[in-house]
Amino acid sequence: ITEDLDWQQDSTTLFAAWQSDDTYEIVYYEYSFGTAQGDSNIVAWIDNGTSTDATVTGLSLTNGTTYYVNIRAYDMAENQSMMVSSNGLTIDFTAPEIGEVSDGSGTDINLSNDAANASANWTGFVDSLSGIELYEYALGSTSGSNDIIDWTDNGTSTSVLEHSGLSLQHAEQYYFSVRATDLVENISAVASSDGYVIDIYPGPPTFVSMTFDTAAELLSLTEDRVVDIVLSEPSVSMEYALSSILPVNDVSSLSNDSIQINLTAPFASLDTLQFSISNLTDMVGLDSSYAFTIYTRTQADYNDDGVIDVTDLATFSTAWTSADYSLELGPVTGTVPHLVPTPDNVYDLRDIMTLARMWHWSNNTPSLLLANINQYGPQLDIQQSGKILEIALTEDVVSGQVLVIYDPTKLAIENTIDLLNQNEIQFKSHFKEAGNLLIEKAFLTDIQEKHISLETNSLDEEDSYISIQYTFLDQFKNVIAQGFMSQKVIAVPDEFALHQNYPNPFNPVTTIHYDIPEETHVNLIVYDILGREVKMLLNQTEQPGYKSIRWNGRNNAGQEISAGMYFYRLETTGFVKVHKMVLLK
Known part of the structure; x- marks a missing residue:
């Protein structure tokens, strides 16, 4: 058997071929097919003549079964050769199983x-x-x-x-x-x-750039703003959310590899806009989430330093006088500090009131500390008239700040009401228990005399000292003068008074106390019981204050007087008072 096959796909046909080495003349061959060598249970023995191949069709072969062909030869004398069988042909008509x-x-x-x-x-x-x-x-x-x-x-x-x-x-x-x-x-x-x-872009979408520097920039209160965000790759969807203290008009959109957020003014002062971009999904389904915060500017804090102070007052004063409406503050709605401005291109009392409300909010602290500033410019010109301390300012002052530190157990400062009009604005932040008074003032015109006044009141009838830190600016916000000084405050009474001498009775010296609330001429005279003048103690002009004088029991001639009852009389403009005293020997 030649060209031996082991496997066959066809289940209807069997084919066999063979060759012989017999030197005798072969008359014919017989073949059969069976499921075992020598078996003829599939095809019975068939005379094939001298042909050395055979094909049987029309079969119904079984998959996985091995079939054998058997061959035998006959010579002219009908001698039969030994039977020869193939090594088998297996039927395989099923395809491989997939993995x-x-x-x-x-x-x-x-x-x-x-x-x-x-x-x-x-x-x-x-x-x-x-x-x-x-x-x-x-x-x-x-x-x-x-x-x-x-x-x-x-x-x-x-x-x-x-x-x-x-x-x-x-x-x-x-x-x-x-x-x-x-x-x-x-x-x-x-x-x-x-x-x-x-996915030619690694990972989920990321923020590449944004047209708002959240670390260094604040959102204008009166200007619309467009925030553009460039993404690392094209994206197909996102979930957008914005939360804020007061409502914000906003529209967001996603376009290929960018996000645009349109914010419509006005915005609330000192608002916190918290943006959330979640489920930002790229074209292959990868998603990411991002959050960022934008802070709005603080109304009236022109230089964005977090404090509304003398520098901001100077900016407002200059804007007022030059009609620079880009710096206008009012009118506003809402509550401090989250005011919402709607400027009307008119500087009026509403702008001043907005500045006042924000100034008081900014300076509402119970402890004001002296700053470490360098002395510059002229020393303050401070004069006391009665209970009033007058700080005179030069003509080029546009705004000023005065911080007064005092001992609240010894001194009270009374004037704590703001001054608001078309010519000047003055704000005061007063914490009496801490002994702190902050005054900031801006002049809106140059027609008035420029000064800052403090009304004082002694609590212990003793002179005291206050510490004053000051800064004054011109229209260009240049420092005209700044520094620190200590100022004596003379204790001034509210009204005229004559007090009982001490000691009384006395020998030979006693002290008489009297109160002078204003500059005036004063007569203080000692009389005997017959009304005769014994001693002229005072006959002069006196400055305001709590006063005292000692008398040594001698008359105008310098002689010692006798023991007894005497009267002392204080007389000033519109005031007369008499007390008695006793001299012992």
């Missing part, structure tokens, strides 16, 4: 950033009969298709690494398909991967 296909060179991948090369591997393909002869793979844009890579012979290798020369598209999904062919060319069904997506 699983994984995208990538190892563990199954869902994403790839390589658009030029593709890899796959597979396991679990089985053919229990003739065995797998070769694998073929294909790549398509749908499961089982081959529109990207046509069916390609891969031999018996169970992987394809970096099939090159491709032009795969970002965000598109691709599927590897594999089929197996066994030894008799039975072709398996097609097994396809679950697909992978080309």
